[in-house]
Amino acid sequence: MEQQLQVLAQKHGIPVALLQEAIKEERERIVRQNRRMTPRLKEMIAQYADVSQG
Amino acid sequence: MQRLDPNASISTTQEAKQYLEFLKDKKVFPYMIDAYFFAAAYAMNRDVEVEPVSGLKTLAQNISFVDSDVFLALDAAVKAICKRKGKPEPKDNKEVANIVIQYAEAGLKLLKARWEGKIKSQIQNDICKIIVNNE
Amino acid sequence: MGLQLEKMTLHNWKCYQDQTIEFDLSFQDETKNVWIIFGQNGFGKTSILEALQWCLYGTGAVNKEALRKAFNDVAVSDNPTLEMSVQLTFKRGEDSFLVSRSAQRKPRGKLVTVDDREATVYRNGRECQDPREWIEVLLPKMSREFFFFDGVDIQRYAQQTHTVETKNAIERILGIPELKNLRDDTERALKDLQKQLSDAEQTNEELQRVVTELETVEVGTETQREQLGRAKENLRSAQTIYEDTKQRAEQLEGLREKLDELRRLEGDRDRLRERLDRAEQQVEETLRKAPIPLLLGFVKEVANELQGQTVTTAKLFGSVQQLQKLLNSDRCVCGRCLDEEAKRYIQQDLEQLQRVKENSSRYGALEQDELRDRLSALSRYDQWNLEEKLLDRDQHRDDLDEIEQRISRLKRETHGINEEEARDIWRKVAEAERQRDDYQNKIGQFQRAIDQSLQREDELRRKMETLAGKHKETATLAYQVRLARGLLEATKELIDWRIEDAKATIEEKTSEVHRRVTNKPDEYNGVVLKENYTLGVRTVTGEVLNPETLSAGEKEALAFAFITGLNLASETSALLVMDTPFGHLDKTHQRNLVKALPDIDSQVIVLATDRDFPDPLLNELMPNVAGVRHIERVGGSERLSEVT
Known part of the structure; x- marks a missing residue:
C-alpha cells in the first residue's frame, strides 16, 4: 500500500504525506455520520500548498 | 361321458373365494377360475379324499372362456376317478361340476398351506415343480 | 497480530x-x-x-x-x-x-x-x-459475522451470491469505504476551490474563459469516465455471462451424449416393455392350461377306454348285420336248415344287440368319435413348459429393471436440460462473446477520448496557472486546485488498485488455505474470487465449480479458507x-x-x-x-x- 501511495503521489504531482494524512483522517472518521472532511481537506491542501510554495 | 357345462356357473366356499382373490390379486393366475381348476387338478392328481361341501356361493356365472382342453381333461378325470373308485359315473353335468368343486376345495386348502408366505414368482416356480417333478 | x-x-x-x-x-x-x-x-x-x-x-x-x-x-x-x-x-x-x-x-x-x-x-x-x-x-458491526460465527452458519459465506450487506462488510474489512469517502470529499473540496478560483478571477476575462473551458472539458471528462465505468461494469457482466454460457455449453456438450443415450434407452425400454407384456401373457396362457398336465393320467385312461368301446361297437354292428342276414335265409352258415328254436334264439340275440346299437346311436357316433380323438390327442399333450416361459419373463423383467435404472440415472444427470437449450446454447455463447467484444471496443474508445480530454485539461491548466500566477491569490488557489485534483485522481486510482490488490490477495491466501483444508487436494487447486466477492473452486482441469454444488463439509472448508484469506488481506486483522x-x-x-x-x-x-x-x-x-x-x-x- 505504502509503495503504491508513493507511485500515485508522484504520478499526480502531490506530496505523498498529503495522501497518507488524508487517508488516515478518513479512516478515523469512517463511522461518523457527519465526517466534515471537506473543510479539513481544504485546510490540509492549503497547508501543503504553502509548504510547497515556500 | 358327462361333461362340465361351460355356460353354467361355478360356486365356491367363502374361504376358497378369499384365497382365489388373493391369488388373482397377486397375479399368480390371470383369473380365479384358472386357480380353482388348477386346485381341482392338483387334488385329483394326488388322489385326495374329498367330501361334499356346503355353503357355496357363485364364483363365476359363465366359465366358457376357460380353455376347452382343460374342461376335457377335468371331464375325463371325473370319469376315471369314478371308475377307479367303483362309483357310478355322473348322470349329468351338475354332478360332474359337484365332483370338480369338491376336489377344488380340497386342493385349495392344500395349496394355501403349501404357498403360505410365498410371493408370486415363488408360487409360479412351485407350480413348475408340482407339474414337472410331481413334488 | x-x-x-x-x-x-x-x-x-x-x-x-x-x-x-x-x-x-x-x-x-x-x-x-x-x-x-x-x-x-x-x-x-x-x-x-x-x-x-x-x-x-x-x-x-x-x-x-x-x-x-x-x-x-x-x-x-x-x-x-x-x-x-x-x-x-x-x-x-x-x-x-x-x-x-x-x-x-x-x-x-x-x-x-x-x-x-x-x-x-x-x-x-x-x-x-x-x-x-x-x-x-x-x-465494525456490519462485519461482525466475519469475526464471530458458529460452525453451522459459516457455510453461508460459500454461497453463489452475497447480499449487498455482505459485500459492503467485506469492503469494510478491506478498508475500501474510507478511500471512497476520501474520493467524494476531495471532489467536493476541489469544486469549492475551483469556485473560489473562479470568483477570484472574475475580472480576468481570459482566465475566466480558460477556467470555463476547463470546466467544460472536465465535465466532459467526467461524463466520459462515467461512461467508461459503466462500460467496464457492462464488460464484467458480459464476461461473466460469456463464461457462464460457455461453461453451460461445455456442460451441455457432455450431457448431449447422455441425452442421446437416454433417448436410445427409452426406445429400448418401450420395446422391452412390449416383450415383457408378451412374455407375461404367455405365462398366463400356460398357467391357464396348468390343470392339463396334472390330469394327463386320467385323460389317457379314458382315451384308452373309449378306444376299446369303439372296437366293441364296430364288432356289434357287424354281428347285427350277420344275424339279420341269417334270419332272412333258411340255412345256417354251416349249411343246415334253421329250425324255429334256433330262429327264436337268433331273434332274441338280434333284439338285444339292436338295443345296444340304439343306445350307441343315441350318444351319436360322430360325437363319440370326436371325443375319442380329442382325448387321444390330449393324452399326447406335451407343450406345457411354464419353467421356460417364467425364465423368459424374468429375464425380460431383469433387463427392464436394469434399463430403467440406467434411464433414471441419466435423467438425474441430465436434469434441467432440454433439447432446445442444447441446440441454442452455442448461438448464445457466440452472442455473449460478441457482446463482450463490443464492450471491450467501447472501453478502448472511451479511454482514448479520456486521454485526449485529459491532455486538453492539462494544457488549459498550465495556461490557467500562467494566467493566475500573475496574481498571488489566484496563483495560490490555482495551485491548491491542482493539488486537490491530483489528490482526487490519486485516490480514484488508489481505490481501483486497492480493490484489485485486495481481491488478488484474498484469492491467493484463500487458495493457499483451501489447499490445506480441502479433503480433495488432488482435485481442487485453488479458489477463484469473482465479482461481488463470491467464490468458485477451481479444479485441476481448470473448471470453476459453483460452491453451492459442494458438500456441507466442502462448503465449510471453503468458507473457512475465505474468512482466513479475508483476515489476512485486511490491513487490521x-x-x-x-x-x-x-x-x-x-x-x-x-x-x-x-x-x-x-x-x-x-x-x-x-x-x-x-x-x-x-x-x-x-x-x-x-x-x-x-x-x-x-x-x-x-x-x-x-x-x-x-x-x-
Whole structure:
C-alpha cells in the first residue's frame, strides 16, 4: 500500500504525506455520520500548498 | 361321458373365494377360475379324499372362456376317478361340476398351506415343480 | 497480530454470576494463537459469544426480549432490579481498549423491562466521547459475522451470491469505504476551490474563459469516465455471462451424449416393455392350461377306454348285420336248415344287440368319435413348459429393471436440460462473446477520448496557472486546485488498485488455505474470487465449480479458507471467535481445519465441545494453543456456570 501511495503521489504531482494524512483522517472518521472532511481537506491542501510554495 | 357345462356357473366356499382373490390379486393366475381348476387338478392328481361341501356361493356365472382342453381333461378325470373308485359315473353335468368343486376345495386348502408366505414368482416356480417333478 | 481480546468480565450475565476470563497476552508466543474454551452443550458456550456481541453492539446483536432473559436467574430471585454487565478488554499494538456495557432489570407489576445503557469505551484509560464510533473502528458491526460465527452458519459465506450487506462488510474489512469517502470529499473540496478560483478571477476575462473551458472539458471528462465505468461494469457482466454460457455449453456438450443415450434407452425400454407384456401373457396362457398336465393320467385312461368301446361297437354292428342276414335265409352258415328254436334264439340275440346299437346311436357316433380323438390327442399333450416361459419373463423383467435404472440415472444427470437449450446454447455463447467484444471496443474508445480530454485539461491548466500566477491569490488557489485534483485522481486510482490488490490477495491466501483444508487436494487447486466477492473452486482441469454444488463439509472448508484469506488481506486483522465449529464435520475436514487454525494471523477463540477436538487432534494442536479453559456447572445447577 505504502509503495503504491508513493507511485500515485508522484504520478499526480502531490506530496505523498498529503495522501497518507488524508487517508488516515478518513479512516478515523469512517463511522461518523457527519465526517466534515471537506473543510479539513481544504485546510490540509492549503497547508501543503504553502509548504510547497515556500 | 358327462361333461362340465361351460355356460353354467361355478360356486365356491367363502374361504376358497378369499384365497382365489388373493391369488388373482397377486397375479399368480390371470383369473380365479384358472386357480380353482388348477386346485381341482392338483387334488385329483394326488388322489385326495374329498367330501361334499356346503355353503357355496357363485364364483363365476359363465366359465366358457376357460380353455376347452382343460374342461376335457377335468371331464375325463371325473370319469376315471369314478371308475377307479367303483362309483357310478355322473348322470349329468351338475354332478360332474359337484365332483370338480369338491376336489377344488380340497386342493385349495392344500395349496394355501403349501404357498403360505410365498410371493408370486415363488408360487409360479412351485407350480413348475408340482407339474414337472410331481413334488 | 491485530486486535486481541485480553479479558472479559461477566456480571450476572446468563449463567455467569461473576466471571472473569483472562487471555494472558503478556508473554504471548506468536505461534500460540488458539484459545479453547471447552463446555458441554447447554453449559454456556454460546452465552460467552452473545456476551461479546451484546457488549459491543447492544440490542443490535441481542434483541430486547433476549436481553430480558439474559439476567442471571438465581440472582434475579434475590434482587428483581438486578444489574448485569459485560466488560471487554482489547489490545491492539500499544493501545488498550476497555469496552463496557450494563443493563438493569426493571419490573413494573407483572411486566419486566430492561434499561439497556449505552456502551462506554476507554482508550488507554481515557474515556472516549464517541463510544459507538470507537467500537465501529475496532470491530465494525456490519462485519461482525466475519469475526464471530458458529460452525453451522459459516457455510453461508460459500454461497453463489452475497447480499449487498455482505459485500459492503467485506469492503469494510478491506478498508475500501474510507478511500471512497476520501474520493467524494476531495471532489467536493476541489469544486469549492475551483469556485473560489473562479470568483477570484472574475475580472480576468481570459482566465475566466480558460477556467470555463476547463470546466467544460472536465465535465466532459467526467461524463466520459462515467461512461467508461459503466462500460467496464457492462464488460464484467458480459464476461461473466460469456463464461457462464460457455461453461453451460461445455456442460451441455457432455450431457448431449447422455441425452442421446437416454433417448436410445427409452426406445429400448418401450420395446422391452412390449416383450415383457408378451412374455407375461404367455405365462398366463400356460398357467391357464396348468390343470392339463396334472390330469394327463386320467385323460389317457379314458382315451384308452373309449378306444376299446369303439372296437366293441364296430364288432356289434357287424354281428347285427350277420344275424339279420341269417334270419332272412333258411340255412345256417354251416349249411343246415334253421329250425324255429334256433330262429327264436337268433331273434332274441338280434333284439338285444339292436338295443345296444340304439343306445350307441343315441350318444351319436360322430360325437363319440370326436371325443375319442380329442382325448387321444390330449393324452399326447406335451407343450406345457411354464419353467421356460417364467425364465423368459424374468429375464425380460431383469433387463427392464436394469434399463430403467440406467434411464433414471441419466435423467438425474441430465436434469434441467432440454433439447432446445442444447441446440441454442452455442448461438448464445457466440452472442455473449460478441457482446463482450463490443464492450471491450467501447472501453478502448472511451479511454482514448479520456486521454485526449485529459491532455486538453492539462494544457488549459498550465495556461490557467500562467494566467493566475500573475496574481498571488489566484496563483495560490490555482495551485491548491491542482493539488486537490491530483489528490482526487490519486485516490480514484488508489481505490481501483486497492480493490484489485485486495481481491488478488484474498484469492491467493484463500487458495493457499483451501489447499490445506480441502479433503480433495488432488482435485481442487485453488479458489477463484469473482465479482461481488463470491467464490468458485477451481479444479485441476481448470473448471470453476459453483460452491453451492459442494458438500456441507466442502462448503465449510471453503468458507473457512475465505474468512482466513479475508483476515489476512485486511490491513487490521481481528480476533475470530468460533462457536462449536468442527464437531459436525467429516473426519478429514475436521482434521484439516483444526490443523489450519495456527495459520490464521489472528487470535482464535474456539468455544468447543469434546467432539470439536478429539484427543489425538487436540494433542497435535497443543503446541499452538495459548490456553485451555473449561466451563463447569456450579453446584450441579443448570442456572450457574463458571469458567475455570
